[in-house]
Amino acid sequence: MSLHVAAIDQGTTSTRCIVFDEHGAVVAVDQRELTQHFPRPGWVEHDAGEIWRDALAVTTGAIAKAGLTAKDVAAIGITNQRETAVLWDRRTGEPVHRAIVWQDTRTDAIIAELAADGGQDRFRAASGLPLATYFAGPKIRWILDEVPGLRARAEAGEICAGTVDSWLIFKLTGRHITDVTNASRTMLMNLSTLDWDEELLAAVGVPRAVLPEIRPSVEIYGQAGGELAGIPVAGALGDQQAALFGQTCYAPGEGKNTYGTGSFLLLNTGETPVASKAGLVTTVAYRIGDEAPVYALEGSIAITGALVQWLRDNLGIIDSADEIEALASTVDDTGDCYVVPAFSGLYAPHWRSDARGVICGLTRYITKAHIARAVLEATCWQTREVAEAMRADSGVELTELRVDGGMTVNSLLMRTQADILGVPVVRPAVPETTALGAAYAAGLAVGLWPDLDTLRSHWRADVTWRPEHDRDADYVKWRKAVERSMGWVD
């Protein structure tokens, strides 16, 4: 058998493919930036056609860079930005609208209407999710409502809808399938039955005919065609669940935090879904074939790395993301300045769509370096908020935090995170845990790896940052700043 797996990691800002060997080591990477469209305040769109073209190009590119051909690749795994809604014509395979990205807030009127009839937690028991613009189902409804004639075509079975995993699986194999972790982010799936829920479908306004079949995360979905002909497409996980899987958090009580466009702290809670009272999301962590599903509690933070991008692209304070560390290091603290990046409202644990970003504590003393440092601290404080909610909901005391994602190259950020959480922060030797998780899923499905223990044996710590300074006093200030961000949108 071939000893390599290709993982497509379709993230919010880029699409990459990584080829891994049988030890879980990176052999080759190919990557393309994804165009972001911001047509109106609060709207964020992607071109699904570009996503597919990039996914295909980076997959063939990474396989070529690895010195391999399609027949040398045992399986393709997929991991993706979650909650982003794609609709396409079933016959032509062409998108019928730009993809509406998870951060997009255009469904706020739909959400308010749904919440008026039963409150924000109306669908929590069935779906595990609070009512928020974040999730995919209402985005699908928005497109069906807004594109003339589309709802009738959808009801006639001519239209497919899904999250990005589903879009890529369709383009690769011709089958309309989604994995259960992605389906759990739509607000349309019942967490206990793992099937589309008739009541949720009716309330949100999405016909079953547009939705894919929900399948386990580890399973052969079909064979790829074209340049990738013959490679089994054999695993899919939403990117945050993939990172949990790649970090080998297979036991209840194990968790990780991934720092990308946003940050997502997930804790494995085992085979029973845990209802959150502290503002977290209950979600499917993974399902291996016909085994029992494994659930997680999740603290979803919308804006962390995206705030660094905003500093670069909108304010021009830095020219590249990695410059923020040097700039923030020129000062010892933030000068009592706090940035709350509520660009898409606030997600966990607050779920306040009426919040918008604020910078608090400005004086003549504050320089761009203080703001850069406050931008980094915003990631750490938001993480502390969800870590506290996690402890309240699960009773699990965090003794260390496994981390990954694009922001973890920033040592100042990671050191500050250890101080602000008061526990060690550990980055693994393979920081590409999202892609690794998808590769593990696909490799398990085709028998490249026999079991989870084998995958666990691959995990190694690289750097550990230990807490050195107590920051509890500053947490009070952070919470005051968060309060000031709320209630901005009427």
Ligand SMILES: Nc1ncnc2c1ncn2[C@@H]1O[C@H](COP(=O)(O)OP(=O)(O)O)[C@@H](O)[C@H]1O
């Ligand atoms: N040195 C750095 N310091 C802080 N943030 C960084 C740094 N390098 C990259 N980032 C941020 O990391 C994010 C990219 O991480 P990545 O894991 O690729 O994200 P995604 O999967 O969401 O596309 C960007 O938002 C970028 O601003």
Ligand SMILES: O=P(O)(O)OC[C@H](O)CO
């Ligand atoms: O693509 P990322 O890494 O920004 O992750 C996005 C999340 O899946 C959104 O829920």
